[in-house]
Amino acid sequence: MFEHFKEVYEGLRGHAHHAASWEEAANIVMQVVADISPDKTVLGPLPESLMSDLKTKLDGANSAYLEPPYLFEELPGRIDEAEVGVSWVDHAIVDSGTLLEIATNDSDRLISTLPRVHIGIVTRDRVIEHLMDSASIVKEAVMRNDQNCVVSFLSGPSRTGDIEMQLTLGVHGPEVAHAIIVDEEAPAHAH
Amino acid sequence: MPTNRYPYLTEKIQESISNPDKSKALYNAMKRGRDSRQERLSELRGGLAFRQEVKERKNLCRKHADELTAEFIKNAKKRGAHVFEAKDGEEVLQYVLKVAQEKNAKTVSKSKSLTTEEIEINEPMQEAGLRVVETDLGELIIQLVDEKPYHLVFPSVHKTAVEVSEIFEKETGEKVPTDIKLIMNVVRKYLRPIFLNTDIGMTGANVGIAETGGIVIETNEGNARLVSSIGNTHICVMGREKIVETVDDALLMVMAHPVSATGQMPTTYVTWLHGRSPMGKGENQPRESHIIILDNGRTEMAQDSTMQEALNCIRCGACMNICPTYGVVGGHTFGHIYPGPVGIPWTASVHGQDLAADFAPLCISCGLCKEICPADINLPMMIAEVKHRDHSTNPAPKAEQTMMKADEFASLGSALAPLSNWGLKNPLVRGVMDSVMGVDKRRKLPSFNRNTLSKRFGRHAKKNVGNSKEKILFFGDIYAQYNRPDLGMTAIQLLESLGCEVELGEPMSSGYPYIAYGDLDKARVTAKKVVDALHPWVEKGYTVVSTEPTAVYTIHKSYPYLLENTEKSVAVSNKTREFFNLLTKLKYTTDLGQWKDKTFGFHCSCHQRPLGSGNEVMDWMKSLGLNVTRLETGTCCGMGGTFGMKSGSLGYDLSQAVGKPLFDIFKESKVDAIITESSVCGIQLAEGVGIPAYHPLELVQSILNG
Numbered sequence: 001m002f003e004h005f006k007e008v009y010e011g012l013r014g015h016a017h018h019a020a021s022w023e024e025a026a027n028i029v030m031q032v033v034a035d036i037s038p039d040k041t042v043l044g045p046l047p048e049s050l051m052s053d054l055k056t057k058l059d060g061a062n063s064a065y066l067e068p069p070y071l072f073e074e075l076p077g078r079i080d081e082a083e084v085g086v087s088w089v090d091h092a093i094v095d096s097g098t099l100l101e102i103a104t105n106d107s108d109r110l111i112s113t114l115p116r117v118h119i120g121i122v123t124r125d126r127v128i129e130h131l132m133d134s135a136s137i138v139k140e141a142v143m144r145n146d147q148n149c150v151v152s153f154l155s156g157p158s159r160t161g162d163i164e165m166q167l168t169l170g171v172h173g174p175e176v177a178h179a180i181i182v183d184e185e186a187p188a189h190a191h
Numbered sequence: 192m193p194t195n196r197y198p199y200l201t202e203k204i205q206e207s208i209s210n211p212d213k214s215k216a217l218y219n220a221m222k223r224g225r226d227s228r229q230e231r232l233s234e235l236r237g238g239l240a241f242r243q244e245v246k247e248r249k250n251l252c253r254k255h256a257d258e259l260t261a262e263f264i265k266n267a268k269k270r271g272a273h274v275f276e277a278k279d280g281e282e283v284l285q286y287v288l289k290v291a292q293e294k295n296a297k298t299v300s301k302s303k304s305l306t307t308e309e310i311e312i313n314e315p316m317q318e319a320g321l322r323v324v325e326t327d328l329g330e331l332i333i334q335l336v337d338e339k340p341y342h343l344v345f346p347s348v349h350k351t352a353v354e355v356s357e358i359f360e361k362e363t364g365e366k367v368p369t370d371i372k373l374i375m376n377v378v379r380k381y382l383r384p385i386f387l388n389t390d391i392g393m394t395g396a397n398v399g400i401a402e403t404g405g406i407v408i409e410t411n412e413g414n415a416r417l418v419s420s421i422g423n424t425h426i427c428v429m430g431r432e433k434i435v436e437t438v439d440d441a442l443l444m445v446m447a448h449p450v451s452a453t454g455q456m457p458t459t460y461v462t463w464l465h466g467r468s469p470m471g472k473g474e475n476q477p478r479e480s481h482i483i484i485l486d487n488g489r490t491e492m493a494q495d496s497t498m499q500e501a502l503n504c505i506r507c508g509a510c511m512n513i514c515p516t517y518g519v520v521g522g523h524t525f526g527h528i529y530p531g532p533v534g535i536p537w538t539a540s541v542h543g544q545d546l547a548a549d550f551a552p553l554c555i556s557c558g559l560c561k562e563i564c565p566a567d568i569n570l571p572m573m574i575a576e577v578k579h580r581d582h583s584t585n586p587a588p589k590a591e592q593t594m595m596k597a598d599e600f601a602s603l604g605s606a607l608a609p610l611s612n613w614g615l616k617n618p619l620v621r622g623v624m625d626s627v628m629g630v631d632k633r634r635k636l637p638s639f640n641r642n643t644l645s646k647r648f649g650r651h652a653k654k655n656v657g658n659s660k661e662k663i664l665f666f667g668d669i670y671a672q673y674n675r676p677d678l679g680m681t682a683i684q685l686l687e688s689l690g691c692e693v694e695l696g697e698p699m700s701s702g703y704p705y706i707a708y709g710d711l712d713k714a715r716v717t718a719k720k721v722v723d724a725l726h727p728w729v730e731k732g733y734t735v736v737s738t739e740p741t742a743v744y745t746i747h748k749s750y751p752y753l754l755e756n757t758e759k760s761v762a763v764s765n766k767t768r769e770f771f772n773l774l775t776k777l778k779y780t781t782d783l784g785q786w787k788d789k790t791f792g793f794h795c796s797c798h799q800r801p802l803g804s805g806n807e808v809m810d811w812m813k814s815l816g817l818n819v820t821r822l823e824t825g826t827c828c829g830m831g832g833t834f835g836m837k838s839g840s841l842g843y844d845l846s847q848a849v850g851k852p853l854f855d856i857f858k859e860s861k862v863d864a865i866i867t868e869s870s871v872c873g874i875q876l877a878e879g880v881g882i883p884a885y886h887p888l889e890l891v892q893s894i895l896n897g
Contacts, residue, residue: 012459070471071472071473072470072473074471076386077387096457105470106421106469106470110421113413113416113420131442131456131457132442139438142438148270150464153457153462154459154460157459158459160412162327162348164216165219165345166352166371168375171328171375171379171412172326172382172413173416173417174413
């Protein structure tokens with residue numbers, strides 16, 4: 001499953017990683033952060049153990065980060081300051097190389113859109129095989145959140161072919177997209 | 192009628208032909224779109240089956256449009272959205288300006304929306320004092336130079352990197368490199384503060400979902416994510432035809448759209464937007480969602496029995512990618528605001544019949560747009576209808592009138608042969624034909640034969656009468672009857688040698704030129720005449736066979752449509768097949784002798800594609816040991832039936848420009864000869880490539896004749 005996802009996701013110019021545990025996932029994030037040395041990393045809502053682990057490691061590396069909650073008054077500028085965005089995504093779809101993000105707050109969407117690098121983290125139990133089987137997930141999410149809900153399919157980095165049909169990455173959204181699939185169970189409070 | 196219609200097209204065609212670099216770039220872009228789609232389809236579960244599913248679901252949603260719109264509005268309002276039904280662009284504008292005024296908005300950032308292009312809303316919004324910025328790169332480029340989209344999916348595909356760098360240099364006042372990646376950095380830097388400080392984010396919608404009251408927006412760049420999240424007010428302008436019933440329907444469109452457009456599945460970003468979310472923590476956020484459902488002629492379009500199916504369009508642009516003449520002249524000539532084949536019925540319905548008829552003659556009726564359309568929209572017939580409506584006030588040009596009488600001229604040419612054949616080779620006669628009849632003097636025309644197929648058939652002794660394994664009615668089209676009766680007889684005698692009883696009906700044209708040039712009254716009369724003539728044979732158990740793909744296509748595909756699926760037309764359609772389809776069934780083999788030492792390139796005519804793409808004849812030739820390869824660009828050879836016989840720009844010149852890439856492929860392949868079942872494609876390719884073109888039957892004929 002992971003190998004197939006990786007093949008499709010990398011075909012879309014994304015970077016796919018497998019992590020055996022939350023700790024390993026945090027290490028992968030730290031590796032990306034170390035390679036880039038961003039001024040700031042912005043963290044979205046993450047499973048508790050991953051969040052605390054990540055914060056400890058970022059502190060240890062003396063790497064600045066922003067963590068929720070984000071205040072309406074300081075958005076979107078605050079998230080735009082960060083070069084790396086790390087966020088939890090609810091599902092992944094293998095045959096389309098897609099991360100499926102369910103957001104009831106637009107700050108979550110900004111974390112996966114504004115920074116130049118985005119890292120999406122999903123648990124293995126939330127990975128489905130086929131894009132065409134994702135309708136029930138979308139429907140369930142938007143019906144459960146009967147006021148507002150935005151489901152986003154994110155399939156690799158932002159791309160355009162608008163100049164001479166030449167593929168170019170990162171025109172608006174992330175130029176670099178990482179997906180980490182963790183062999184853990186999704187936390188109960190997750191969407 | 193605009194008095195300069197044809198001079199305008201002539202000028203634009205010549206402009207495109209004299210700019211080969213630009214044409215080549217456009218050709219390559221369109222080909223890449225076709226090839227990527229083809230590649231992805233080969234991996235897709237169920238292959239092309241999704242097209243019928245899209246068609247069925249869109250048809251159903253169209254039939255229930257009023258109920259689904261009401262359900263959508265109810266559910267969107269439950270989520271707190273403000274929903275407004277606008278009858279036209281002016282109502283959209285007034286609504287948007289009112290919202291902008293209430294919010295004291297200064298900046299509107301937009302993501303790509305053809306619906307707002309349709310109503311040309313940017314300019315009046317700017318005149319009202321708003322700063323309106325398109326954020327899709329392609330749309331931004333054309334906004335900065337005040338142009339219309341060149342293509343539905345790639346609006347600025349006609350601009351080179353150098354031109355784009357100059358555009359941004361002018362806009363930013365800074366030096367902009369010509370390297371595409373570096374241009375992107377400039378664009379990112381230019382647009383980021385616009386995104387961050389926008390007051391209103393304005394988007395279109397690829398889909399609206401009745402059961403959830405949500406909208407779906409697809410992008411590759413991610414600009415719609417920013418546009419729809421940052422501004423406190425989000426305004427979506429959506430055509431009412433975008434509303435589908437369920438999330439499953441929406442997902443089907445989310446798959447079908449990019450697969451057909453670019454071979455992606457899905458686009459990089461698909462946003463399923465429901466209600467208005469807060470941004471960060473904080474009470475009483477001024478976050479609002481407005482959804483404007485636009486009619487602008489769509490309700491009327493839904494009542495138009497010919498055009499209503501165009502409402503099923505999911506805006507993938509695939510019809511542009513495959514359209515042979517669009518690939519030469521581009522969307523500014525082949526389009527008004529909506530470009531390409533689907534732009535013709537859409538322009539006729541939302542912008543006016545006359546505007547659509549201005550560029551409809553660029554359609555050469557190859558039918559490929561229908562074959563590639565993910566919703567299987569019968570675009571060729573809609574385009575024929577636009578031409579037909581136009582001709583009620585503006586008679587068809589003389590060249591088209593000549594082509595619609597091709598059968599009468601062929602009959603006369605045959606009766607007057609060999610004098611007529613001398614005339615076809617005489618420059619003076621050809622000059623007169625060019626200026627009086629509109630037949631291009633440069634085009635080599637097939638010679639006529641006085642000894643027609645009917646005469647030959649009447650003289651020959653029928654075989655297997657009352658004792659046959661297959662009863663065949665050979666459809667002797669005009670070419671078989673008057674130009675190559677020898678080939679028709681070879682086909683007939685070959686079938687007889689295989690135990691078939693063969694009858695030859697009254698020689699008649701299938702009447703396809705009437706469809707191509709928009710005389711649908713005569714097309715229907717011809718369809719009825721042919722069906723009435725063939726039906727008694729079909730009733731008696733005969734199979735109708737022709738050696739000409741267009742004849743089979745017309746009887747099989749066009750007649751049921753023209754005759755509204757009458758029982759007879761469907762019965763005749765079901766019993767009509769290509770010659771080689773039958774020959775394969777009869778397991779015909781022979782030794783093709785010296786032909787096995789030659790190399791052949793096979794060309795599939797456009798009308799043959801929906802009949803089986805010539806796979807049977809290819810397999811048959813290979814099974815007999817022939818060295819044959821399929822050679823194609825994925826679109827037309829340029830002949831377009833009789834289109835390439837017409838004189839001048841809107842005929843011969845354009846047909847040559849369309850054909851050139853295919854001529855080059857044949858030349859590079861170094862094959863000895865061309866194989867094609869279409870008589871007119873054979874003429875075009877033999878002339879363009881400079882090697883002989885054979886109907887596959889000619890190979891058999893040469894062996895049979897020793």
